[in-house]
Amino acid sequence: MGANTSSKPPVFDENEDVNFDHFEILRAIGKGSFGKVCIVQKNDTKKMYAMKYMNKQKCVERNEVRNVFKELQIMQGLEHPFLVNLWYSFQDEEDMFMVVDLLLGGDLRYHLQQNVRFQEDTVKLFICELAMALDYLQSQRIIHRDMKPDNILLDEHGHVHITDFNIAAVLPRETQITTMAGTKPYMAPEMFSSRREAGYSFAVDWWSLGVTAYELLRGRRPYHIRSSTSSKEIAHMFETAIVPYPSAWSQEMVSLLRKNFPYMSDVNWDAVLQKRLIPGFIPNKGRLNCDPTFELEEMILESKPLHKKKKRLAKKEKEMRKCDSSQMCLLQEHLESVQKEFIIFNREKVKRDFNKRQANLAFEQTKDPQEENGQNNNL
Known part of the structure; x- marks a missing residue:
């Protein structure tokens, strides 16, 4: 048997x-x-x-x-x-x-380690897709707090997806967060400020996105920050360091990374959301990208x-x-x-x-009122 x-x-x-x-x-x-x-x-x-x-x-x-x-x-x-x-x-x-x-497309850190240099149009689409995800998280009152290439996965078509909510925080309305969390090279200046008790909000994720975009384009980060770098050193670096932008980059991309947004004015956001725009980088389908x-x-x-x-x-x-x-x-x-x-x-x-529930609700709304009245009269 x-x-x-x-x-x-x-x-x-x-x-x-x-x-x-x-x-x-x-x-x-x-x-x-x-x-x-x-x-x-x-x-x-x-x-x-x-x-x-x-x-x-x-x-x-x-x-x-x-x-x-x-x-x-x-x-x-x-x-x-x-x-x-x-x-x-x-x-x-x-x-x-x-x-x-x-x-199965692997994370962006893996591809950086494989010496992939992402073209500007590819990074622009990454930024658009990640911006839509961050906007959605903000609508749900969620700060991710660990945006970096390691936590961005590609699907088989080359679209990006944010992962790892291990240190994410829910932000109640009219409040700020004061606890320090994240990966130092991607953390925003307000997280290292001597006035940190003032707190921070959703903007820290957008800073991390900017650092990530810079790294994808250039192969290295804009600031020389390591996990061992002290908060005081990092705060001083933000005040004094000059970030170099290669001359090969378009002025529009440079202005975007400096928090100026005309570069995104031509974006068809519905097409982005529906994944109709084709990424410029397609992961290798013949093997696991890890x-x-x-x-x-x-x-x-x-x-x-x-x-x-x-x-x-x-x-x-x-x-x-x-x-x-x-x-x-x-x-x-x-x-x-x-x-x-x-x-x-x-x-x-x-x-x-x-x-x-939706089907039951629709059924209730489509019932003929006269038929219901007839049933009630019979009763």
Whole structure:
């Protein structure tokens, strides 16, 4: 009996929560300090996604749980053509999972490292697409705070998408943010000001976009700032440094990077939003546009990753039962708290429920009033 049914594709109830069983893991494409990113295929729809999974214990030990929860909460409320959108979030005893749009064109940092020099018209379209994404985020009261080539992914056609909302912030109305966050070479001057208590707002993302555009055009950033450069040095640099603009660049591009906008007056923004404008740089479709060493990760070599995961979880549970130290009990308490507070999300289900509500509403509005009156009289 088992042999007859094992070859059939699994049947999933559309109302059940999505979990690890619903995906086939294909290959790893990235690795962070406490998580990995891999390409997955959803078993029922055969759609491909990127799946980021973060080890709960490492998140607890590094006090990162709140950041993960905040990122999940922000991403669940966002959807835009130039963002990397969240589709599902779920968990098991070991990991937290985020399933997002799969973009195989690689990030802009990778292409810079491959010595790609982007032409001006390509960068202009990047700026337009990213500007639409930032404008949308601002309408949702979100400051990304980490705009840089590493966090901008290309799809297979060369359109850009913003990713990584790990340090994004929600800005309540009539307020400013004072906490310092971001990657120093891309952070705006107001974040280093001696009067930082005055705070900053959405403008910091637009500054980062300008630095990114300059780097894409020139291959290096406008200011020589490193992660080790002190805030005092950086503030002084902004006051004294003169940014060079190569003579080969058009005056319109230079004026745009200096925050003057006539260069964008001829843009067909509807065509940008609908991705009708063809990018000047198309990523290589013949290979993964990322570091090939990720393909050697042990996860890819496992023939049945789910089977091994279950075995590993069973072993871990046994070890937890054996150990009665106060430190282990505290860790277990934190892990149980993560389990309870984790937010499960399914964009497919959200869309399906929304469409049903809209259909019901439309049906109610198209009912013939006379027919309803006749029914009421009969009653």
